[in-house]
Amino acid sequence: MQKTLVLIKPDAFGQNHSGEILKIYEEAGFKIVAAKVMRMTEALAAKHYAEHIGRPFYPALVEFMTSAPLMALVLAGDDVIKKVREINGATNPAEAADGTIRKLFAEDKTHNAVHASDSEESSAREIPIFFSAAEIFD
Numbered sequence: 001m002q003k004t005l006v007l008i009k010p011d012a013f014g015q016n017h018s019g020e021i022l023k024i025y026e027e028a029g030f031k032i033v034a035a036k037v038m039r040m041t042e043a044l045a046a047k048h049y050a051e052h053i054g055r056p057f058y059p060a061l062v063e064f065m066t067s068a069p070l071m072a073l074v075l076a077g078d079d080v081i082k083k084v085r086e087i088n089g090a091t092n093p094a095e096a097a098d099g100t101i102r103k104l105f106a107e108d109k110t111h112n113a114v115h116a117s118d119s120e121e122s123s124a125r126e127i128p129i130f131f132s133a134a135e136i137f138d
Protein backbone atom coordinates (compact mmCIF):
# COMPACT_ATOMS: atom_id res chain seq x y z
CA MET A 1 0.00 0.00 0.00
CA GLN A 2 1.37 3.42 -0.94
CA LYS A 3 2.18 5.78 1.95
CA THR A 4 2.60 9.54 2.29
CA LEU A 5 3.79 11.90 5.01
CA VAL A 6 1.31 14.59 6.04
CA LEU A 7 1.92 17.45 8.47
CA ILE A 8 -0.99 19.36 9.96
CA LYS A 9 0.98 22.56 10.37
CA PRO A 10 1.07 24.79 13.46
CA ASP A 11 -1.66 27.12 12.11
CA ALA A 12 -4.28 24.41 11.46
CA PHE A 13 -3.24 22.34 14.48
CA GLY A 14 -3.31 25.37 16.82
CA GLN A 15 -6.74 26.42 15.54
CA ASN A 16 -8.14 22.94 16.39
CA HIS A 17 -8.76 21.93 12.77
CA SER A 18 -6.99 18.55 13.09
CA GLY A 19 -10.22 16.63 13.63
CA GLU A 20 -11.87 18.11 10.55
CA ILE A 21 -8.75 17.48 8.47
CA LEU A 22 -8.43 13.86 9.63
CA LYS A 23 -12.11 13.35 8.79
CA ILE A 24 -11.51 14.58 5.23
CA TYR A 25 -8.62 12.14 4.74
CA GLU A 26 -10.53 9.22 6.31
CA GLU A 27 -13.67 9.91 4.28
CA ALA A 28 -11.50 9.89 1.15
CA GLY A 29 -10.68 6.27 2.06
CA PHE A 30 -7.20 6.63 3.52
CA LYS A 31 -5.90 4.90 6.66
CA ILE A 32 -3.98 6.71 9.36
CA VAL A 33 -1.10 4.30 9.99
CA ALA A 34 1.03 6.64 12.15
CA ALA A 35 0.36 9.85 14.07
CA LYS A 36 2.11 12.07 16.61
CA VAL A 37 1.99 15.58 18.04
CA MET A 38 5.43 17.16 18.09
CA ARG A 39 7.30 20.41 17.79
CA MET A 40 9.63 20.77 14.80
CA THR A 41 13.17 21.87 15.66
CA GLU A 42 15.38 23.92 13.33
CA ALA A 43 17.47 20.80 12.71
CA LEU A 44 14.40 18.76 11.78
CA ALA A 45 13.19 21.58 9.51
CA ALA A 46 16.57 21.65 7.74
CA LYS A 47 16.32 17.91 7.14
CA HIS A 48 12.69 17.89 6.01
CA TYR A 49 12.97 21.05 3.89
CA ALA A 50 16.56 20.46 2.68
CA GLU A 51 15.64 21.26 -0.94
CA HIS A 52 14.38 24.73 0.11
CA ILE A 53 17.47 25.85 2.10
CA GLY A 54 18.68 29.14 0.61
CA ARG A 55 15.37 30.05 -1.02
CA PRO A 56 13.93 33.46 -0.09
CA PHE A 57 10.96 31.98 1.77
CA TYR A 58 13.04 29.50 3.81
CA PRO A 59 13.59 31.63 6.98
CA ALA A 60 9.87 32.41 7.28
CA LEU A 61 9.02 28.77 6.60
CA VAL A 62 11.30 27.54 9.42
CA GLU A 63 10.17 30.25 11.82
CA PHE A 64 6.55 29.23 11.27
CA MET A 65 7.08 25.47 11.32
CA THR A 66 9.06 25.64 14.60
CA SER A 67 6.72 28.17 16.26
CA ALA A 68 4.26 25.73 17.87
CA PRO A 69 3.30 22.04 17.85
CA LEU A 70 2.10 20.25 14.74
CA MET A 71 0.62 16.83 13.98
CA ALA A 72 2.64 14.43 11.82
CA LEU A 73 0.82 11.58 10.06
CA VAL A 74 1.47 8.73 7.71
CA LEU A 75 -1.53 7.99 5.49
CA ALA A 76 -1.84 4.82 3.42
CA GLY A 77 -4.01 3.88 0.47
CA ASP A 78 -4.24 3.52 -3.30
CA ASP A 79 -2.53 6.43 -5.06
CA VAL A 80 -2.45 8.26 -1.71
CA ILE A 81 0.45 10.57 -2.65
CA LYS A 82 -1.30 12.17 -5.62
CA LYS A 83 -4.79 12.09 -4.11
CA VAL A 84 -3.76 13.75 -0.83
CA ARG A 85 -1.98 16.52 -2.78
CA GLU A 86 -5.27 17.09 -4.65
CA ILE A 87 -7.28 17.08 -1.41
CA ASN A 88 -4.80 19.56 0.13
CA GLY A 89 -5.04 22.01 -2.80
CA ALA A 90 -2.53 24.47 -4.24
CA THR A 91 0.36 25.69 -2.05
CA ASN A 92 -1.00 29.22 -2.35
CA PRO A 93 -4.50 29.16 -0.80
CA ALA A 94 -5.54 31.99 -3.12
CA GLU A 95 -5.16 29.47 -5.96
CA ALA A 96 -6.62 26.47 -4.10
CA ALA A 97 -9.81 24.90 -5.48
CA ASP A 98 -13.07 25.01 -3.55
CA GLY A 99 -13.39 22.22 -1.01
CA THR A 100 -9.65 21.66 -0.63
CA ILE A 101 -8.08 21.78 2.82
CA ARG A 102 -6.02 24.84 1.96
CA LYS A 103 -9.09 26.67 0.62
CA LEU A 104 -10.88 25.86 3.87
CA PHE A 105 -8.11 26.48 6.41
CA ALA A 106 -5.00 28.17 4.95
CA GLU A 107 -4.18 31.85 5.17
CA ASP A 108 -1.21 32.33 2.82
CA LYS A 109 1.69 30.48 1.18
CA THR A 110 3.55 30.11 4.48
CA HIS A 111 0.59 29.51 6.79
CA ASN A 112 -0.93 26.91 4.51
CA ALA A 113 -2.38 24.35 6.95
CA VAL A 114 -0.88 21.10 5.63
CA HIS A 115 2.12 19.50 3.98
CA ALA A 116 2.12 16.25 1.99
CA SER A 117 4.89 14.38 0.18
CA ASP A 118 4.97 15.23 -3.53
CA SER A 119 6.34 11.94 -4.93
CA GLU A 120 7.28 8.38 -3.98
CA GLU A 121 10.91 9.51 -3.58
CA SER A 122 9.79 12.29 -1.21
CA SER A 123 7.58 10.04 0.89
CA ALA A 124 10.37 7.45 1.19
CA ARG A 125 12.74 10.21 2.33
CA GLU A 126 10.31 12.13 4.56
CA ILE A 127 8.51 9.37 6.50
CA PRO A 128 11.66 8.14 8.35
CA ILE A 129 12.47 11.73 9.36
CA PHE A 130 9.32 11.70 11.52
CA PHE A 131 8.60 8.02 12.32
CA SER A 132 10.53 4.88 13.19
CA ALA A 133 9.41 1.62 11.58
CA ALA A 134 7.92 0.54 14.94
CA GLU A 135 5.62 3.60 14.95
CA ILE A 136 4.03 2.76 11.59
CA PHE A 137 1.08 0.32 11.61
CA ASP A 138 0.52 -0.53 7.97
Ligand code: CMP
Nearest residue numbers: 052057061091109110111112114115116
Ligand atom coordinates in the same frame (compact mmCIF):
# COMPACT_ATOMS: atom_id res chain seq x y z
P1 CMP B 1 5.04 22.55 1.97
O1 CMP B 1 4.16 21.62 1.23
O2 CMP B 1 5.20 22.34 3.42
O3 CMP B 1 6.49 22.50 1.28
C1 CMP B 1 7.35 23.61 1.22
C2 CMP B 1 6.73 24.83 1.82
O4 CMP B 1 7.39 26.04 1.52
C3 CMP B 1 5.35 25.00 1.22
O5 CMP B 1 4.49 24.03 1.75
C4 CMP B 1 5.04 26.42 1.58
O6 CMP B 1 4.51 26.53 2.88
C5 CMP B 1 6.41 27.04 1.52
N1 CMP B 1 6.56 27.78 0.27
C6 CMP B 1 6.74 27.27 -0.95
N2 CMP B 1 6.85 28.24 -1.86
C7 CMP B 1 6.75 29.39 -1.18
C8 CMP B 1 6.79 30.72 -1.54
N3 CMP B 1 6.98 31.08 -2.82
N4 CMP B 1 6.64 31.63 -0.58
C9 CMP B 1 6.46 31.25 0.72
N5 CMP B 1 6.43 29.97 1.13
C10 CMP B 1 6.55 29.05 0.19
